[in-house]
Amino acid sequence: MSVNEFAYKTAFEEFPIEKVVAEPDLQYGFFDEAIGHQQAEQLKKFREMENRLPMFDGTSFSDQVHFQNAYKTPVQRWFPYREGYSTRLVNSFIDELNITGNVFDPFSGSGTTLMAARTHNLCSFGMDTNPISVLVARVENEKYRFDDIQNISREIEKIHSLVKSNERFETSFELAGKMFNDDILQSLLQLKNHIMEIASEVVRNLFFVAWLSIIEETSNIKKEGNGIKYKNRKRTASGYINIEKNIWEKQTFPKDKFEFVKRKLARHLGTILTDIEDNFGVCENKPKVFEGSCLKFDEYFSDQIQFTFFSPPYCNCFDYFEIHKVDLWLGGFVKNKEEFRQLRKTGFRSNTNAIDRKPIVYKNENIEQLISLFDAEMLWNARIPSMVRGYFDDMNTLFNKLHAQTIRGGFVGVVVGNSAYAGVIIPTDFLIADIARENGFKVKNIFVTRHLTTSSQQKRKLFPLKNYLRESIVLLEK
Numbered sequence: 493m494s495v496n497e498f499a500y501k502t503a504f505e506e507f508p509i510e511k512v513v514a515e516p517d518l519q520y521g522f523f524d525e526a527i528g529h530q531q532a533e534q535l536k537k538f539r540e541m542e543n544r545l546p547m548f549d550g551t552s553f554s555d556q557v558h559f560q561n562a563y564k565t566p567v568q569r570w571f572p573y574r575e576g577y578s579t580r581l582v583n584s585f586i587d588e589l590n591i592t593g594n595v596f597d598p599f600s601g602s603g604t605t606l607m608a609a610r611t612h613n614l615c616s617f618g619m620d621t622n623p624i625s626v627l628v629a630r631v632e633n634e635k636y637r638f639d640d641i642q643n644i645s646r647e648i649e650k651i652h653s654l655v656k657s658n659e660r661f662e663t664s665f666e667l668a669g670k671m672f673n674d675d676i677l678q679s680l681l682q683l684k685n686h687i688m689e690i691a692s693e694v695v696r697n698l699f700f701v702a703w704l705s706i707i708e709e710t711s712n713i714k715k716e717g718n719g720i721k722y723k724n725r726k727r728t729a730s731g732y733i734n735i736e737k738n739i740w741e742k743q744t745f746p747k748d749k750f751e752f753v754k755r756k757l758a759r760h761l762g763t764i765l766t767d768i769e770d771n772f773g774v775c776e777n778k779p780k781v782f783e784g785s786c787l788k789f790d791e792y793f794s795d796q797i798q799f800t801f802f803s804p805p806y807c808n809c810f811d812y813f814e815i816h817k818v819d820l821w822l823g824g825f826v827k828n829k830e831e832f833r834q835l836r837k838t839g840f841r842s843n844t845n846a847i848d849r850k851p852i853v854y855k856n857e858n859i860e861q862l863i864s865l866f867d868a869e870m871l872w873n874a875r876i877p878s879m880v881r882g883y884f885d886d887m888n889t890l891f892n893k894l895h896a897q898t899i900r901g902g903f904v905g906v907v908v909g910n911s912a913y914a915g916v917i918i919p920t921d922f923l924i925a926d927i928a929r930e931n932g933f934k935v936k937n938i939f940v941t942r943h944l945t946t947s948s949q950q951k952r953k954l955f956p957l958k959n960y961l962r963e964s965i966v967l968l969e970k
């Protein structure tokens with residue numbers, strides 16, 4: 493069967509999930525007044541690019557690309573990773589393309605691609621710069637043995653019988669006092685100390701991930717949009733109101749904070765154990781996950797790849813380190829501001845915090861023309877043009893290396909969203925296709941999976957361009 497959307501559709505019945513209506517958040521773009529000429533120039537350019545590309549309707553993938561059911565999906569529910577796609581999506585491509593060789597995800601996040609490869613018994617490699625993602629991907633793809641399961645049960649019992657300590661536990665995270673109720677913070681830190689004493693590394697890591705995953709629900713903050721928001725800040729018809737911290741905590745948390753935190757952890761570990769006992773952890777080919785930048789993946793492994801499937805950070809200023817800031821600090825992955833700053837710089841140049849003095853080597857006429865349409869005064873950050881150039885410079889480095897290490901006839905699938913700045917759309921799907929082609933790949937399909945919605949006011953301003961603000965899957969072949 494030829495590679496077309498219908499063929500993919502037929503491969504979808506692996507484990508059914510209910511349909512959810514995906515509602516993207518506004519992190520995808522920052523718009524301002526769009527000018528007539530500016531829009532006309534863009535339309536001309538996009539139509540020109542589109543005519544050269546194999547565009548497909550991929551709406552049947554829409555709820556898998558923006559996967560809202562991770563929190564109730566076995567294994568993926570171990571850690572609330574909001575930026576992942578579904579294993580079903582990757583499985584469909586592996587089946588459809590008859591993949592039998594090595595699989596790679598250069599931005600492995602919570603390890604979804606690796607999980608799909610593992611269930612097909614394929615060797616796989618993953619990379620991520622965020623140590624939390626690396627830990628989660630390793631733990632979710634661990635090969636749990638019978639004695640691990642027994643050990644996990646015993647350690648859950650020990651958690652149940654823990655009592656509150658009188659010791660005072662310290663953290664280097666300066667904002668902890670604002671972001672947590674003090675008793676809850678102490679309970680979390682006591683439990684973390686307890687977990688760090690678990691002798692088996694496999695069990696310790698699993699418990700640590702469970703502990704990381706309860707931080708948000710026991711804290712005073714939530715991950716929202718492009719950052720962290722305080723839960724005691726409520727939106728009302730007349731604007732925001734702040735409920736005083738102590739009052740809010742009293743209304744929200746039960747009296748016995750230690751029992752509250754301990755029970756949440758034990759309950760979550762119980763769910764994890766059920767998944768492991770149900771054999772979701774079974775695998776012969778344990779994925780290899782490396783911590784580091786994918787721009788240097790060839791320094792970590794030299795095996796040839798048949799299928800690379802990934803979703804890079806989008807060119808939309810979303811900062812993966814900022815969103816995981818509390819977990820990174822409280823989990824002890826960073827111990828001071830300088831370490832946090834340095835970690836941020838290791839990321840893809842998709843946000844203004846990740847830009848360093850790295851030179852921009854890659855030149856692309858389409859990108860330059862779009863940047864020339866930016867109205868500098870309407871940009872909310874003067875570093876955005878450099879960030880956009882840096883983003884595609886990084887993309888070019890990645891595709892160059894991917895081409896060198898992919899077998900002839902191998903495939904690359906990229907799940908990516910477009911973004912917009914000051915009325916100018918950055919059509920990342922088209923530009924990735926351009927870059928991949930320049931590096932020797934053939935563009936097989938671009939599946940447009942869903943359009944991103946904005947406020948009605950912005951929609952009006954972007955009206956002629958609105959179809960280009962979307963999430964797509966770009967499929968390439970060597």
Ligand SMILES: C[S@@+](CC[C@H](N)C(=O)[O-])C[C@H]1O[C@@H](n2cnc3c(N)ncnc32)[C@H](O)[C@@H]1O
Nearest residue numbers: 576577599601602604620621622785786839840
């Ligand atoms: C969209 S998420 C990937 C989600 C993943 N597909 C999943 O289903 O869980 C992008 C990931 O890229 C990682 N990242 C950012 N810069 C990177 C780099 N230079 N090298 C490797 N990973 C990077 C981020 O930490 C984040 O985990």
